[in-house]
Amino acid sequence: MAGATAERRELDAASPEAAVRLIQTKLVLLGEAAVGKTSVVHRFVQDDFQENREPTIGAAFLTQRCRLEDRLIKFEIWDTAGQERFHSLAPMYYRNAQASAVVFDVTKMASFDKAKAWVKELQRQASPTIVIALVGNKVDLVTEQTDAADATDEELHTPVEREVPRSEAEQYAADAGLLFFETSAKTGAGVLETFTEIAKRIPLDQQKPSPGPANASVSPRANAVNLQNRASASSGGCC
Numbered sequence: 001m002a003g004a005t006a007e008r009r010e011l012d013a014a015s016p017e018a019a020v021r022l023i024q025t026k027l028v029l030l031g032e033a034a035v036g037k038t039s040v041v042h043r044f045v046q047d048d049f050q051e052n053r054e055p056t057i058g059a060a061f062l063t064q065r066c067r068l069e070d071r072l073i074k075f076e077i078w079d080t081a082g083q084e085r086f087h088s089l090a091p092m093y094y095r096n097a098q099a100s101a102v103v104f105d106v107t108k109m110a111s112f113d114k115a116k117a118w119v120k121e122l123q124r125q126a127s128p129t130i131v132i133a134l135v136g137n138k139v140d141l142v143t144e145q146t147d148a149a150d151a152t153d154e155e156l157h158t159p160v161e162r163e164v165p166r167s168e169a170e171q172y173a174a175d176a177g178l179l180f181f182e183t184s185a186k187t188g189a190g191v192l193e194t195f196t197e198i199a200k201r202i203p204l205d206q207q208k209p210s211p212g213p214a215n216a217s218v219s220p221r222a223n224a225v226n227l228q229n230r231a232s233a234s235s236g237g238c239c
């Protein structure tokens with residue numbers, strides 16, 4: 001199955017429709033330490049998840065290409081460190097960013113407060129056209145097991161109490177003009193949808209054509225994601 005999926009992605013890239021514009025989008029992830037920023041971005045880029053991940057030091061840079069309608073979007077992602085001692089570095093990463101994902105942990109109210117502080121800072125100091133998505137991560141921890149018979153021992157857990165009600169975060173996001181998503185880097189729920197909606201919201205005049213020949217976009221890459229294909233395979237849906 002994995003081989004077939006890879007082949008289909010390559011076909012997508014090589015089809016005549018692949019004469020698409022390659023667009024660069026700089027995206028920065030911000031949020032309190034340990035909310036799952038690195039895990040969300042690794043789920044998006046590598047489709048994997050690691051328990052007990054080490055904290056990020058400074059920032060990490062990752063890229064991912066995504067096919068979205070007539071565009072091939074190259075996300076250039078700065079995954080920043082959430083520890084307070086790195087806070088002063090953040091402006092270097094959000095300067096000129098077209099998008100930001102501000103992440104909090106739905107089981108920690110303090111992380112939601114910190115997310116609001118990041119949103120304020122972005123709205124004051126980042127580009128006025130930046131697309132900001134508020135992302136409540138770790139929803140798997142608050143989800144009841146509905147089909148325990150099918151779950152492995154590792155998957156079975158007692159739900160942790162949710163501290164940030166979805167309605168409260170959604171209302172705050174609507175008032176502040178942000179996109180809003182809930183995700184689980186662990187299960188993958190909502191992750192692709194988050195990046196897809198961000199990509200769709202970046203104003204066309206903010207999109208930077210990637211340097212190099214337009215058909216650079218058609219070279220098959222193992223980790224190029226066709227958002228439409230992946231969307232139909234994921235329960236969250238996108239595009």
Ligand SMILES: Nc1nc2c(ncn2[C@@H]2O[C@H](COP(=O)(O)OP(=O)(O)OP(=O)(O)O)[C@@H](O)[C@H]2O)c(=O)[nH]1
Pocket residue numbers: 031032033034035036037038039040050051052053054055056057080081082083137138139140141183184185186187
């Ligand atoms: N259950 C669950 N655990 C998660 C999820 N996302 C991340 N984690 C765990 O939470 C811990 C912190 O995740 P990271 O991705 O390192 O968090 P971070 O926000 O990048 O942290 P800093 O780099 O210190 O800012 C790790 O042990 C992850 O395995 C999730 O969606 N569900």
Ligand SMILES: [Mg+2]
Pocket residue numbers: 037038039054055056079080081082
């Ligand atoms: Mg990290």
